Amino acid sequence: MDSNSTQKKARNLQSLTPIKIPVAEISVTSKGTEFGTWAAEKVNDGVIHDKSIHPTADDCNCCASLWRPSWVQMTLNRIYLVERVLVLGRVDRDNGYFNDITVSAGRRKESLQNEQFTSKNTTIKDILLTPPREIQFVLVMGHGSGLYMELCEIMIYRQADCPLRSYSVYCAKQCHCLDGPCDSVTGACENVICEDGWKGNACNETEVSLSTKCHSDKYYYALLAVSSVFGVVVTAAIVCIVINRRNNQRSAEVAPANRESSSPEIYGNLPQTSRNPDNYDCLQMRTVECH
Known part of the structure; x- marks a missing residue:
């Protein structure tokens, strides 16, 4: 391509349009003391606070409230290509319980990445991921102390x-x-x-x-066959060269010995010129007279 x-x-x-990940494919864990029936699981019940139907969040009983410092973690049933994380607060009043909230996300809960809000106000905090990212964990934290963190719904959207x-x-x-x-x-x-x-x-x-x-x-x-034949030929050639060199070396060593052993035979074959080997005995001595 x-x-x-x-x-x-x-x-x-x-x-x-990105697709909302179903409630059934998300599990919720949390830390922080809950206020009454405003349990952490309410952030993933699929019910959104609609003021036209329920004037106050107390009427719908669809929001979570946890004493700070606190957090709520959304664990997806597998890794998705997430495009959007939408956090909703109550719409009937601004009591400051939706302030000082951060969101982090990632493939593993040990290495989550802090996310920047694309847009936010007193009732909505929205994160758009461009391009989409591989995510399985979304952590929403309420910082500070002395007040509650109130969340009515956390919705996560995947790539189409x-x-x-x-x-x-x-x-x-x-x-x-x-x-x-x-x-x-x-x-x-x-x-x-x-x-x-x-x-x-x-x-x-x-x-x-x-x-x-x-x-x-x-x-x-x-x-492989050609290589084998070539190897045999080369080996045979090397063997022949070695044998020839050894033969030549032996011939060179034998030649001087032959020349030295032939000298006595030459002298032995010389003809004798004297028929009487005792020549000295045959000398005639002349008598010297004294006067």
Whole structure:
């Protein structure tokens, strides 16, 4: 998907109304002493204080009131791409119980991020997240002491559903499930089966086809055979070279020895020129006379 089509899809999705996460998919925990029947669970009962129906919040019994410092945590049943967090106070009067309130949100409750209000007044505190963020925990805190924190409803909205075969923020990523949609956050296929040629949790990783794999295996084995033959040839050549060098070295060592042992034979083969080896005995001594 090119950048132009992605931007177009993002603009189209931004124009869609975000979807409110149902009450049944949210659990509420709190800290702070409750005022009478104004329990913390009232922030997630789906009832909004409508002054035209109930002149005061006491009449609808639909708001929560906790002694400060206090907090209320909304835990979603899973991670959503959240676009909006809307906190509502009572509309019949401004008693200061809706002041000094902060909101933080995130994937894990140990690492929540403080959020800035996009708009707020004495009855509404609104947060718009652009782009949407992956969120599972929303924490609303009432600071200060000596008074209550009053909240009538906390509503959390997620990104609108993506078209088929897309997911993530503004549906910018694609999944290739064989049948049905994929998870809007992770892209995981509901039927856990990918289309041919795709694999992975979100079916967004290309898979080598069987024919391509066969061709690859064929080339691999051919290359392996050629390499083996080449290795044998090189080994044989090296062995021949070593043997020739050893033979040449031995020949060089034998030649001088042969030359030295042949000298006595030369002298032994010389012909004898004297027939009488005792030449000195055959010398005639001349007699010297004394006068």
